[in-house]
Amino acid sequence: MELALQDSETHIGFKPLYAQVKDQLIRRLVDGVWQPGMNIPSEQELARQLNVSQGTVRKALDAMTAENLLVRRQGRGTFVAEPEDSRILFQFFKLTTDNKTQDSAFPESRLLCWSQEPSTADEAQALSIDKGAPVWRIERVRQVDGKSVITETISIAAKTLPGFDALKEIPNNVYQLYSSNWGITIAKADEKLKAVLSNERDCATLGCETGVPMLLIRRIARDLEGNPVELRCSRCLTDDMHYAVNLP
Amino acid sequence: MELALQDSETHIGFKPLYAQVKDQLIRRLVDGVWQPGMNIPSEQELARQLNVSQGTVRKALDAMTAENLLVRRQGRGTFVAEPEDSRILFQFFKLTTDNKTQDSAFPESRLLCWSQEPSTADEAQALSIDKGAPVWRIERVRQVDGKSVITETISIAAKTLPGFDALKEIPNNVYQLYSSNWGITIAKADEKLKAVLSNERDCATLGCETGVPMLLIRRIARDLEGNPVELRCSRCLTDDMHYAVNLP
DNA sequence: GAGTGGTCTAGACCACGGT
DNA sequence: CCGTGGTCTAGACCACTCC
Numbered sequence: 001m002e003l004a005l006q007d008s009e010t011h012i013g014f015k016p017l018y019a020q021v022k023d024q025l026i027r028r029l030v031d032g033v034w035q036p037g038m039n040i041p042s043e044q045e046l047a048r049q050l051n052v053s054q055g056t057v058r059k060a061l062d063a064m065t066a067e068n069l070l071v072r073r074q075g076r077g078t079f080v081a082e083p084e085d086s087r088i089l090f091q092f093f094k095l096t097t098d099n100k101t102q103d104s105a106f107p108e109s110r111l112l113c114w115s116q117e118p119s120t121a122d123e124a125q126a127l128s129i130d131k132g133a134p135v136w137r138i139e140r141v142r143q144v145d146g147k148s149v150i151t152e153t154i155s156i157a158a159k160t161l162p163g164f165d166a167l168k169e170i171p172n173n174v175y176q177l178y179s180s181n182w183g184i185t186i187a188k189a190d191e192k193l194k195a196v197l198s199n200e201r202d203c204a205t206l207g208c209e210t211g212v213p214m215l216l217i218r219r220i221a222r223d224l225e226g227n228p229v230e231l232r233c234s235r236c237l238t239d240d241m242h243y244a245v246n247l248p
Numbered sequence: 249m250e251l252a253l254q255d256s257e258t259h260i261g262f263k264p265l266y267a268q269v270k271d272q273l274i275r276r277l278v279d280g281v282w283q284p285g286m287n288i289p290s291e292q293e294l295a296r297q298l299n300v301s302q303g304t305v306r307k308a309l310d311a312m313t314a315e316n317l318l319v320r321r322q323g324r325g326t327f328v329a330e331p332e333d334s335r336i337l338f339q340f341f342k343l344t345t346d347n348k349t350q351d352s353a354f355p356e357s358r359l360l361c362w363s364q365e366p367s368t369a370d371e372a373q374a375l376s377i378d379k380g381a382p383v384w385r386i387e388r389v390r391q392v393d394g395k396s397v398i399t400e401t402i403s404i405a406a407k408t409l410p411g412f413d414a415l416k417e418i419p420n421n422v423y424q425l426y427s428s429n430w431g432i433t434i435a436k437a438d439e440k441l442k443a444v445l446s447n448e449r450d451c452a453t454l455g456c457e458t459g460v461p462m463l464l465i466r467r468i469a470r471d472l473e474g475n476p477v478e479l480r481c482s483r484c485l486t487d488d489m490h491y492a493v494n495l496p
Numbered sequence: 497g498a499g500t501g502g503t504c505t506a507g508a509c510c511a512c513g514g515t
Numbered sequence: 516c517c518g519t520g521g522t523c524t525a526g527a528c529c530a531c532t533c534c
Contacts, residue, residue, distance in 0.1 A: 264523090300523080300524090301524045301525070302525085303524065304522085304523060322530070322531050322532080324531080324532055324533080325532095
């Protein structure tokens with residue numbers, strides 16, 4: 001295999017070789033050539049395939065490892081990251097209990113309802129689809145220490161998940177579901193946080209009072225190529241919890 | 249100069265050479281040998297000084313650049329990052345307006361009061377000092393689009409800032425103040441977010457109503473060695489703003 | 497032109513994991 | 516034992532910046 005190198009006469013749009021290698025390898029993930037959990041070829045083998053040095057391949061692999069796309073294990077090889085890896089799991093779950101003496105487990109969720117509906121303007125904008133285009137909407141509740149404290153509304157374009165209605169149940173970790181059933185890898189996400197007051201739905205679902213402060217988390221999850229896949233709005237009672245951020 | 253290499257007979261506690269180099273270079277920052285804005289020696293020069301190869305120095309410098317401690321400029325050299333670098337400025341300010349058509353400027357702050365007080369138990373725990381030990385407490389208000397929306401309470405151990413009371417005024421960017429007057433570099437921080445209700449102080453300060461939801465941000469800022477320097481509690485009206493997080 | 501960081505290569509030795 | 520990734524080295528060429 002040969003990498004398409006740019007015209008050496010011009011340096012505009014120049015991309016370093018290791019970046020081109022990385023793009024090639026990400027393409028193998030996007031196309032499903034490399035599946036989660038797979039042992040990918042060794043650095044030496046990839047270097048031969050791509051006609052570059054081992055050091056250049058290493059730089060690409062290191063970058064992908066830093067983005068949680070790969071897992072490297074000395075003596076064994078390099079593997080495609082799996083959504084159930086605990087590290088990945090907590091990559092997208094920043095809410096923890098204030099009292100961290102107990103290491104907080106990943107909270108189980110209880111399904112409230114799920115149905116296909118026409119998308120709202122907000123969903124359409126977030127998911128880059130037409131307004132009114134069908135979306136699956138999933139409502140869940142999460143418990144921490146036996147108390148229901150988080151409501152979660154997931155919206156995802158129906159065309160993204162063909163055959164979704166044939167599912168018998170929805171697992172706790174939907175990112176693993178996207179991966180195993182539709183080959184979609186959630187690679188990154190952005191979240192916007194606000195403080196809001198609880199509404200009647202929150203009260204009915206969580207058993208709290210109205211007018212209680214809640215943390216609203218609006219997440220857009222994206223695939224390997226940066227396309228929006230899922231909109232998730234979580235509303236959380238933060239009396240005994242907080243959202244933790246590390247800078248950098 | 250010679251690096252202290254570990255006993256080659258044992259591999260427990262082994263630290264790669266580039267990590268030892270990084271530690272050495274960070275020490276130069278901690279000790280003030282390298283001041284913010286300074287042009288540090290070239291890779292070749294550092295390699296000679298430390299008796300390692302240029303590649304090893306590069307790996308250490310790249311890591312420090314990734315942590316925003318250094319800034320590299322091709323053809324010019326490597327420089328110690330300055331607190332007023334716009335990149336660094338926004339590293340610690342995640343609040344932005346919902347309407348991002350206008351690129352949000354760093355909001356100016358208005359000083360309410362500052363005084364030295366005995367530390368509360370909370371401050372003492374956050375700053376790793378004895379309860380009741382004196383702290384400077386600074387209260388400010390930040391405006392966005394002409395509206396007061398953020399109250400900010402900064403607590404910092406008095407012993408950290410000798411001669412603080414001789415200051416005539418407190419600048420908007422206190423991290424730059426810490427750096428220029430006391431040689432303290434804020435290198436990282438962790439934040440915990442909660443939703444709360446506005447209290448009477450908030451109302452008096454921001455002119456909002458009581459019982460309005462607010463985003464509470466509790467930040468502990470740390471120096472190069474990870475020691476807590478400053479506790480900052482911000483309370484923000486998030487009607488027209490949000491806290492933005494990117495994962496990873 | 498001299499010096500800097502940015503990229504790319506080639507080869508060495510090591511620790512680790514499995515055979 | 517072999518193959519893997521992890522580290523370290525040495526040297527080449529390039530683009531950028533300043534003189």
